[in-house]
Amino acid sequence: MSKTNQVKRRKVTIIDIANRLGLHPSTVSRALSPDSQKMITSEVVRKVAKAAQELGYVPNSMAAALKKGRSAMVGILVPDLLDPVFPPIIHGAQQELEKAGFTTLVASSYENLAEERVAIQRMRSRLVDGMMIATAKRQDPLIEECLALGIPLVLMYRTVDNLAVSAVVNDDAYGIQTATEHLISLGHCHIAHIAGPQNTSTGYLRHQAFVNTMQAGNLNSNGDLIAFVEQYSEREGYLKLKELMAMKREFTAIVASSDILALGCLDALAEAGLRCPEDVSLTGYNDVPMVNRISPPLTTLQIQQFEMGELAAKTLVELLNNPALTPREIYLRPKLVVRGSTRPPSQI
Amino acid sequence: MSKTNQVKRRKVTIIDIANRLGLHPSTVSRALSPDSQKMITSEVVRKVAKAAQELGYVPNSMAAALKKGRSAMVGILVPDLLDPVFPPIIHGAQQELEKAGFTTLVASSYENLAEERVAIQRMRSRLVDGMMIATAKRQDPLIEECLALGIPLVLMYRTVDNLAVSAVVNDDAYGIQTATEHLISLGHCHIAHIAGPQNTSTGYLRHQAFVNTMQAGNLNSNGDLIAFVEQYSEREGYLKLKELMAMKREFTAIVASSDILALGCLDALAEAGLRCPEDVSLTGYNDVPMVNRISPPLTTLQIQQFEMGELAAKTLVELLNNPALTPREIYLRPKLVVRGSTRPPSQI
DNA sequence: TTGAAAGCGCTAACAA
DNA sequence: TTGTTAGCGCTTTCAA
Numbered sequence: 001m002s003k004t005n006q007v008k009r010r011k012v013t014i015i016d017i018a019n020r021l022g023l024h025p026s027t028v029s030r031a032l033s034p035d036s037q038k039m040i041t042s043e044v045v046r047k048v049a050k051a052a053q054e055l056g057y058v059p060n061s062m063a064a065a066l067k068k069g070r071s072a073m074v075g076i077l078v079p080d081l082l083d084p085v086f087p088p089i090i091h092g093a094q095q096e097l098e099k100a101g102f103t104t105l106v107a108s109s110y111e112n113l114a115e116e117r118v119a120i121q122r123m124r125s126r127l128v129d130g131m132m133i134a135t136a137k138r139q140d141p142l143i144e145e146c147l148a149l150g151i152p153l154v155l156m157y158r159t160v161d162n163l164a165v166s167a168v169v170n171d172d173a174y175g176i177q178t179a180t181e182h183l184i185s186l187g188h189c190h191i192a193h194i195a196g197p198q199n200t201s202t203g204y205l206r207h208q209a210f211v212n213t214m215q216a217g218n219l220n221s222n223g224d225l226i227a228f229v230e231q232y233s234e235r236e237g238y239l240k241l242k243e244l245m246a247m248k249r250e251f252t253a254i255v256a257s258s259d260i261l262a263l264g265c266l267d268a269l270a271e272a273g274l275r276c277p278e279d280v281s282l283t284g285y286n287d288v289p290m291v292n293r294i295s296p297p298l299t300t301l302q303i304q305q306f307e308m309g310e311l312a313a314k315t316l317v318e319l320l321n322n323p324a325l326t327p328r329e330i331y332l333r334p335k336l337v338v339r340g341s342t343r344p345p346s347q348i
Numbered sequence: 349m350s351k352t353n354q355v356k357r358r359k360v361t362i363i364d365i366a367n368r369l370g371l372h373p374s375t376v377s378r379a380l381s382p383d384s385q386k387m388i389t390s391e392v393v394r395k396v397a398k399a400a401q402e403l404g405y406v407p408n409s410m411a412a413a414l415k416k417g418r419s420a421m422v423g424i425l426v427p428d429l430l431d432p433v434f435p436p437i438i439h440g441a442q443q444e445l446e447k448a449g450f451t452t453l454v455a456s457s458y459e460n461l462a463e464e465r466v467a468i469q470r471m472r473s474r475l476v477d478g479m480m481i482a483t484a485k486r487q488d489p490l491i492e493e494c495l496a497l498g499i500p501l502v503l504m505y506r507t508v509d510n511l512a513v514s515a516v517v518n519d520d521a522y523g524i525q526t527a528t529e530h531l532i533s534l535g536h537c538h539i540a541h542i543a544g545p546q547n548t549s550t551g552y553l554r555h556q557a558f559v560n561t562m563q564a565g566n567l568n569s570n571g572d573l574i575a576f577v578e579q580y581s582e583r584e585g586y587l588k589l590k591e592l593m594a595m596k597r598e599f600t601a602i603v604a605s606s607d608i609l610a611l612g613c614l615d616a617l618a619e620a621g622l623r624c625p626e627d628v629s630l631t632g633y634n635d636v637p638m639v640n641r642i643s644p645p646l647t648t649l650q651i652q653q654f655e656m657g658e659l660a661a662k663t664l665v666e667l668l669n670n671p672a673l674t675p676r677e678i679y680l681r682p683k684l685v686v687r688g689s690t691r692p693p694s695q696i
Numbered sequence: 697t698t699g700a701a702a703g704c705g706c707t708a709a710c711a712a
Numbered sequence: 713t714t715g716t717t718a719g720c721g722c723t724t725t726c727a728a
Contacts, residue, residue, distance in 0.1 A: 013721055024699050029723060036723090039697065061473045062414045063721035066704045071410065073474075081439055084637070087429045091456065103470055106454045108439065122451055125409045126421075149404075263641065289432070293611065295643035361705055372715050377707060384707090387713065411705035414720045 012057045020051050032059070065127060074102045074316065075123035075131040077116065081108040083232070083260065084288045085305060086134060089156055092309025093132055100317045102129070109135050111231055116142060124151070130316050132309075136160050136167075137199045152323060154316040156308055159201045159329070166319065166327045168312040172202055175301040175334035176209035179255055179283040182299070182336055184217045186344045188253040188281060192225040194240055194265060196232055196257035203228075206257045206285065225251055229261060237264025245272055252280060252345035259284035259291050259300055262341075266294075281342040285334075296340035303334045360405045368399050380407070409451075413475060422450045422664065423471035423479040425464070429456040431580070431608065432636045433653060434482060437504055440657025441480055448665045450477070457483050459579055464490055472499070478664050480657075484508050484515075485547045500671060502664040504656055507549045507677070514667060516660040516678045520550055523649040523682035524557035527603055527631040530647070530684055532565045535692045536601040536629060540573040542588055542613060544580055544605035551576075554605045554633065573599050577609060585612025593620055600628060600693035607632035607639050607648055610689075614642075629690040633682075644688035651682045 014028040021028070023044070030036040031048035051057075065071040074097050078086040086108075094104050105126060107119035116135055120142060123131060130152035136143055138161045146153055147165060155167035183191055193210045196203025207226070214221030227244045229236035237256060244251075245268065256262035262284035269276050276282050276296055284291060284300035291298040311330055319325050362376040369376070371392070378384040379396035399405075413419040422445055426434040434456075442452050453476060455467035464483055468490060471479060478500035484491055486509045494501055495513060503515035531539055541558045544551025555574070562569035575592045577584035585604060592599075593616065604610035610632035617624050624630050624644055632639060632648035639646040659678055667673050 011721090015721080025721090026700080026723075027698055029721095030698085033723085041697065044697085058469070058472045060414070060475060060721050062410045062419065062475055063704090064723070066408070066410045066414055066706090067721080067723045069704070081435045084432065087435060091429055094456070103453065103474060105451065108442070121406065124406045126451060127408060127410050263638075266641075290611075290638040290642065293614075293643065294638065294641040359705090363705080373705090374707075374716080375714055377705095378714085381707085389713065392713090408705050411720090412707070414722090415705080415707045417720070 011060070012055045013060070014057070016055055017048060017051045017057060020055070021047055023048070069127075070129050071127040072102050073105055073126060073128045074313075075105045075107065075120070075126075075128040076134075077107050077109060077119055077123075077131065078134045079109055079111050081106075085157070085258075085286050085303075088305035089134065089309040089312075092306040092311075093156075093313040094309075096310045096313035097317070100313075102317075111135075113142075120146065124149075130154070130320050132156055132312050132316060134158060136201065138201055138204060139199070150323075152316060152319045154312045154319065156312045157202070161201075164327045166312075166315050166325075166329065168308050168315060168330045168332065169201065170303050170308075171331040171333050172205040173209040173212075174331075175285060175303075175336075176206040176255065176257075177213045178334070178336045179285070179299075179301060180210055180213040181217070182338065183253045183255065183281060183283065183342060184213075184219065186253075186281065186342060188345050189219055190225065190251040191219070191221075191253045191255060192227070192241075192244060192249070192251040193221075194237055194244075194254060194256045194261050195226055195228045196261070197230060198228060203232075203257055210255055225249055229257075232258050232260050234260055234264040234267070237261030238267045239264070241265045241268040242271070253342070254280060254282045256282065256284050259286045259288045259298065262291075262298055262300070263294075277341050277343045278346060281345070283342060287337055292337075292339060299339045299342040300337055301334040302337050304332045308332055359408070360403045361408070362405075364403055365396060365399045365405060368403070369395055371396070418477050419475040420450050421453055421474060421476045422661075423453045423455065423468070423474075423476040424482075425455050425457060425467055425471075425479065426482045427457055427459050429454075433505070433606075433634050433651075436653035437482065437657040437660075440654040441504075441661040442657070444658045444661035445665070448661075450665075459483075461490075468494065472497075478502070478668050480504055480660050480664060482506060484549065486549055486552060487547070498671075500664060500667045502660045502667065504660045505550070509549075512675045514663050514673075514675045514677065516656050516663060516680065517549065518651050518656075519679040519681050520553040521557040521560075522679075523633060523651075523684075524554040524603065524605075525561045526682070526684045527633070527647075527649060528558055528561040529565070530686065531601045531603065531629060531631065531690060532561075532567065534601075534629065534690060537567055537693075538573065538599040539567070539569075539601045539603060540575070540589075540592060540597070540599040541569075542585055542592075542602060542604045542609050543574055543576045544609070545578060546576060551580075551605055558603055573597055577605075580606050580608050582608055582612040582615070585609030586615045587612070589613045589616040590619070601690070602628060602630045604630065604632050607634045607636045607646065610639075610646060610648070611642075625689050625691040626694060629693070631690060635685055640685075640687060647687045647690040648685055649682040650685050652680045656680055 014025050018025040018028045031040045031045045109116035134156040136158040159167040195207040211221050227240040284298045287300045287302035362373045366373040366376045379388045379393045457464035482504045484506040507515040543555040559569050575588040632646045635648045635650035
């Protein structure tokens, strides 16, 4: 009766397998681990595998992690899971990491420093072997801290100033240059820029590139037509463009620092009775899903999100295998996709 | 020299804290855990907290998990991280779970059974205390297995047939009924349905509701105007509607089983030279971000994704606290949002 | 090629 | 209120 009691089904361990087979637990452990399998008779390996299968053995990776000091987990930290830029990056990273035997811990900080700190703490307490971070500020004490603690790190999408750390990012300067040149070549002279947060590499580099490209084209970019948002959100894009328009600044085109901001701009334009692209042209950044279907279809920069995650994961895996590896930065080239939101200015 | 060697910075443990304070490790453990803190002098608690802070102590939750037999981790399994329906659900769940002290393991199966099995196995091996699953098929051996193993489970978004398991889902029947009635009330008589996979509760229930509502309105729904997709994807929506049109079936409106399918329909209509909504009205399901901005803005059903994740998480936490809890099903009411993609038929 | 034994860091009876 | 002790399940030296 109590023998066949199934109520409290104890978890199956290697000891159960060892007992059933009359082997020692350590032998079972070796037979189960691909690395040490070679030291074991293939006969035994087979029997162990069979018994494990039959007993429904599930390895306890906590115990293994505790013993080995490595958890085979990697933390992925993004600013916002709800921003469609990030899921494909996560997807690329997960796919690559799983191939290498890692489980991922995904967290979203929602651009909140305290959340970020908690998330990192949580990951550390879970003993992640390394982290992939897409929340970097240009000056980022949290990242500095991780580095000082010797946590293997790879940055994605955003990078930091002056820190020796691996990163896989877009070539943002190139991207915005392309977009700006596109507008200039269409004949636009008065181009506004809705710039992203300047404490992020994306916002900063894109803004720099905008200014540089305007100057290279001998066009005014003295700042009258530039507004800075606090966050990448529709609302901020909307508000900052409204402010710009309230100041009666004249422009025939807008370079937005991201698609999300561009959407906000679209709202502000509509509210002001301006049509896009008839009255004002507009470019975005990221080519997030569905911006090709909105009205008007958005001219934007297509980025390689999946590849970004994948490359960052590969970089991290290398780093884990060889902690002495020199940090490397990889730049991915975005591609301008011209759609309906840009056209030559009407009132030249 | 070797004393101050910082190269191999050993992890700080409760033993280090105990040594520094001349206490016993178990005392430190108790002082650190909110539950057992009450047994300890507040004086000691304070000193321990201070020392922990100073030494940079990070609890090793693996060790705790191994000892306690509980990991404080919960697995979240979704069909597709890239489908915008799921991130808000995940977000809601994570928020709630973190409040309760759980870390989440997020995995995406990409509608692939093998992937799903691997993901579940991985979660089990990580000793998750429970799982939240959004990949359910109506008949789902994997879920049955988990249940048989006694793994605390809550389903989200999709549910199963005939299984005693908690679930938080949309009231899909109500949703599709609303959409269909909306079209009928606009005067449409010949309404097509692009039905989701019939092995999912969403696809099945929505299809049933469509048929029932049509019959209730004394309209023909004998199947001539119904096409079934294999997956929720733009491509499938596009292909299946094309097939329907190739058969020269006449209709003035389409009820798509999801927004994603509706997008595919839009492409198929455009390709056939049909305008939406002038020639054909269209409804979606989910009110995914940006479908309000596409051309035409999509009439669809707004669902409560965040709340779904949140409620499911609450349910799971309750279940973990009381494993004997009777499974409960929660239905969330979607809300019809009428936009530009629906209007009365022109050729009545 | 396999067995023996120790220990990863923590918690929880039990004792004091 | 604090200390003692044992052990969670696994890996890995060391020995046989």
